[in-house]
Amino acid sequence: MLDKLKKMIAEKFADAPSPEAIKQNIAEGQIWKSIFRHGYPDTPRNRVMAVLSNVFLHLHPVKARHSGVKMSYTWCMGGLSFFLFLNLTVTGILLMFYYRPTAEYAYYDIVALREHVPLGIMREIHRWGAHAMVIAVWLHMFRVFMTGSYKPPREFNWVIGVVLLVLTLLLSFTGYLLPWDQLAMWAITVGTNMARATPFMGYEGPGASMIQIGGVHLVHGGSDIHFALLGGHFVSEATLIRFYVLHCVFVPIVAATLMAVHFWRVRKDGGISGPL
Amino acid sequence: MHYILDAIDFVLQPWSYFIFSVIGFWAMIKYREKWTEPDFAVKILWVSIGFIIFSMVYSTHFRDIATLPDNVPIFLMVYGVGFFTWLSFRQAVVNDRRIAQGQPPVEKETSDKKVYVWPDLVYIEFIATIIGGVVLLIWSLCLHAPLEEAATPAWTPNPSKAPWYFLGLQEMLVYYDPWLAGVVFPTLIIIGLMAIPYIDKNPKGSGYYTFNERPFAIVPFLFGFFILWVTLIFLGTFMRGPGWNFFGPYENWDPHKVVVLNNVNLSEYVWVRILGIGLPTNWFLREIWGFLVIGFYLIGLPPLLTKKVPVLQELLEKLGVVRYGVLMFLMLLMAALPIKMVLRWVFNLKYIVGIPEFFFNI
Ligand code: HEM
Numbered sequence: 001m002l003d004k005l006k007k008m009i010a011e012k013f014a015d016a017p018s019p020e021a022i023k024q025n026i027a028e029g030q031i032w033k034s035i036f037r038h039g040y041p042d043t044p045r046n047r048v049m050a051v052l053s054n055v056f057l058h059l060h061p062v063k064a065r066h067s068g069v070k071m072s073y074t075w076c077m078g079g080l081s082f083f084l085f086l087n088l089t090v091t092g093i094l095l096m097f098y099y100r101p102t103a104e105y106a107y108y109d110i111v112a113l114r115e116h117v118p119l120g121i122m123r124e125i126h127r128w129g130a131h132a133m134v135i136a137v138w139l140h141m142f143r144v145f146m147t148g149s150y151k152p153p154r155e156f157n158w159v160i161g162v163v164l165l166v167l168t169l170l171l172s173f174t175g176y177l178l179p180w181d182q183l184a185m186w187a188i189t190v191g192t193n194m195a196r197a198t199p200f201m202g203y204e205g206p207g208a209s210m211i212q213i214g215g216v217h218l219v220h221g222g223s224d225i226h227f228a229l230l231g232g233h234f235v236s237e238a239t240l241i242r243f244y245v246l247h248c249v250f251v252p253i254v255a256a257t258l259m260a261v262h263f264w265r266v267r268k269d270g271g272i273s274g275p276l
Numbered sequence: 277m278h279y280i281l282d283a284i285d286f287v288l289q290p291w292s293y294f295i296f297s298v299i300g301f302w303a304m305i306k307y308r309e310k311w312t313e314p315d316f317a318v319k320i321l322w323v324s325i326g327f328i329i330f331s332m333v334y335s336t337h338f339r340d341i342a343t344l345p346d347n348v349p350i351f352l353m354v355y356g357v358g359f360f361t362w363l364s365f366r367q368a369v370v371n372d373r374r375i376a377q378g379q380p381p382v383e384k385e386t387s388d389k390k391v392y393v394w395p396d397l398v399y400i401e402f403i404a405t406i407i408g409g410v411v412l413l414i415w416s417l418c419l420h421a422p423l424e425e426a427a428t429p430a431w432t433p434n435p436s437k438a439p440w441y442f443l444g445l446q447e448m449l450v451y452y453d454p455w456l457a458g459v460v461f462p463t464l465i466i467i468g469l470m471a472i473p474y475i476d477k478n479p480k481g482s483g484y485y486t487f488n489e490r491p492f493a494i495v496p497f498l499f500g501f502f503i504l505w506v507t508l509i510f511l512g513t514f515m516r517g518p519g520w521n522f523f524g525p526y527e528n529w530d531p532h533k534v535v536v537l538n539n540v541n542l543s544e545y546v547w548v549r550i551l552g553i554g555l556p557t558n559w560f561l562r563e564i565w566g567f568l569v570i571g572f573y574l575i576g577l578p579p580l581l582t583k584k585v586p587v588l589q590e591l592l593e594k595l596g597v598v599r600y601g602v603l604m605f606l607m608l609l610m611a612a613l614p615i616k617m618v619l620r621w622v623f624n625l626k627y628i629v630g631i632p633e634f635f636f637n638i
Contacts, residue, residue: 044392047392047393047394047395048392048394050394051393051394057393057394057398060393060394060397060398061393062392062393063390063391063392063393064390064391064393064396064397065386065387065388065389065390065391066386066387066389066390066391067383067384067385067386067387068387069391069393069396069397069400070386071400071404072363072367073383075360075363076400076401076404079401079404080404080408083404083405083408083409084408084412087409087412103427107426107427108426110423111423114420114421114423121413121416121417123421124415124416124417124419124420124421125412125413125416126421127421128349128412128415128416128419128421129412131346131349131352132349132352132412134349134441135349135352135353135356138353138357139356139357139360142357142360142361142364142501143360143364145472145494145497146364146368146485146494147364147482147483147484147485148480148481148482148483148484148486148490148493149482149483150472150473150476151473151476151478151479151481151482152473152482154473155473155474158470158472158473159470159473162466162469162470165469166466169441169442172439172441173439173442176439179423180426180427181423181424181425181426181427182424182425182426182427182428182431182433183346183422183423183424183433184427185427185428185429186432186433186436187436187437187438187439189436190436190437190438190446191438191439191442193454193458194449194454194455194457194458194459195458195459196454197453197454197455197458197459197635198455198459199455199459199460202455202459204454204455204635205455205459205635206455206634206635206636207634207636208635209634234429235427235429236429273482273483274383274384274387274483274484275380275381275383275384275387275482275483275484276482276483
């Protein structure tokens with residue numbers, strides 16, 4: 001019975017192409033070739049082409065030191081930082097669909113995100129991803145330090161890394177305000193209060209009283225760096241829109257640009273470090 | 277059980293917490309051969325987990341704080357730092373043994389061999405992405421992002437805390453005024469980090485894990501990272517309550533706790549208590565001793581230290597005057613935090629230089 005069925009099927013599909021042939025067909029068809037500029041078979045040439053002809057993979061070198069690609073060496077922490085950044089970008093955009101940065105709506109939009117939006121865990125992914133990214137970046141720096149990978153010729157990439165670390169913290173900090181709840185408002189109040197004490201630029205900072213023309217103080221509570229940061233004397237709606245723009249537009253663009261430079265430099269500085 | 281909790285609360289004070297962490301740090305460096313043994317490390321792991329479970333079970337206060345959603349990542353951070361400290365020290369210890377026997381580090385065995393990035397690296401990235409994504413998804417499903425009442429300027433929560441990753445900075449505010457703790461020191465931390473590759477001229481230890489070949493780089497960096505950052509975050513989270521008062525990790529946060537602050541400025545110590553003539557009215561004269569102390573610390577001490585300590589002499593020759601000068605300056609400023617902490621605990625010292633007229637307090 002079964003044999004008969006098998007035979008019937010075999011006869012019926014006698015001239016049908018084999019899976020191998022289908023694969024072959026796709027990989028040599030116009031569509032595939034227009035997207036991937038290299039063949040499918042696993043040859044050294046194609047492995048090279050896979051990297052060289054793809055703009056994303058192209059940030060990698062074609063070949064890397066075996067010691068450098070090991071998990072025990074890099075802990076994958078730089079890559080994980082980048083992965084989390086991408087994740088945050090995607091979930092952040094989804095959150096922007098629902099969120100309006102005004103004192104009237106911000107908080108209730110967040111409540112709505114939790115209560116009315118189906119599969120509403122975007123905010124969770126975004127928030128925990130942000131915490132995880134802070135940790136991943138610290139650990140990445142820790143690993144770069146412990147392997148002495150900042151030594152020549154990689155000095156400047158370390159410097160770029162430090163800027164990325166600062167930007168990561170800034171992203172977390174500016175984002176912390178956006179839910180517009182008590183936690184947000186007061187954490188940001190505590191954090192930004194220090195700006196008042198900036199030397200020369202904050203009105204409670206040393207030296208600020210020296211900046212005056214003909215007895216008129218130029219740095220006062222309504223003109224100092226704290227005021228500029230908050231758009232007012234206190235954390236208010238003006239602060240919300242400032243932090244929103246910094247958080248969603250300015251800092252991510254700067255960070256993404258510097259990441260591209262960072263990855264490019266990893267390559268140009270001779271790939272992931274290794275013993276000489 | 278509450279005897280144990282009370283005893284821990286009793287023993288832990290800002291100063292003893294600091295001393296314990298420094299002893300722990302010293303032991304970590306000194307006994308690295310021992311604790312990096314996997315068997316031993318696993319025991320430490322179990323003890324620490326046991327301790328946390330014990331704390332969670334017997335102290336509702338500790339549990340309440342530890343399970344605040346925004347505090348949960350701190351455990352990820354602490355265990356992440358712990359695990360990767362182990363991983364890096366383990367590899368460093370193994371390499372150091374090999375180097376001592378004249379062999380190259382482990383990394384050398386595979387570093388001359390090149391592999392194709394596609395697929396040998398791309399598949400690792402792919403798998404790491406999947407694992408990272410799954411972990412993040414599970415975490416997000418299990419733990420809600422916090423949301424408190426709508427923001428209102430009318431009511432200030434006490435304590436008001438910065439996000440946990442800034443608590444090290446907030447803790448500095450206890451000892452230094454905001455212009456230093458909130459502005460100058462953070463700026464110097466960033467500049468100092470950027471300066472590391474230009475100061476560390478030791479050509480060894482590039483591209484592999486090692487401790488013995490670069491102890492003078494690793495010890496200060498980790499001191500800053502562990503003692504002045506990670507442990508202060510832990511302290512800021514679990515041991516700072518209303519009014520930023522210090523509480524034991526299991527002690528209930530009493531909002532009415534009153535701590536008598538009888539901190540005294542250096543000027544008062546000298547003019548009033550030692551010389552017995554009262555504070556001069558001129559601020560410069562009044563603070564002259566503070567200026568002398570700070571001046572000596574930043575300008576007089578480096579040459580003196582360099583002369584007396586042979587290791588520093590060598591370092592000066594190796595680095596040249598500029599690099600050495602910058603290194604000294606950054607190290608002295610890093611040391612300024614623990615020094616002020618100790619002065620506060622021992623002498624109740626408030627300001628070394630205190631000129632509230634210009635908001636210039638050190
Ligand atoms: C948003 C933050 C960051 C991202 C996404 C990132 C990403 C990466 C990636 C993917 C690599 C390749 C090797 C690896 O994964 O370890 C790398 C290497 C490197 N990173 Fe970062 N990084 C970031 C922050 C930092 C920071 C904070 C530092 C140091 C202060 C730093 C310094 C370096 C250096 C020196 C290398 C070359 C390491 C080597 O050749 O072994 N990066 N980074």
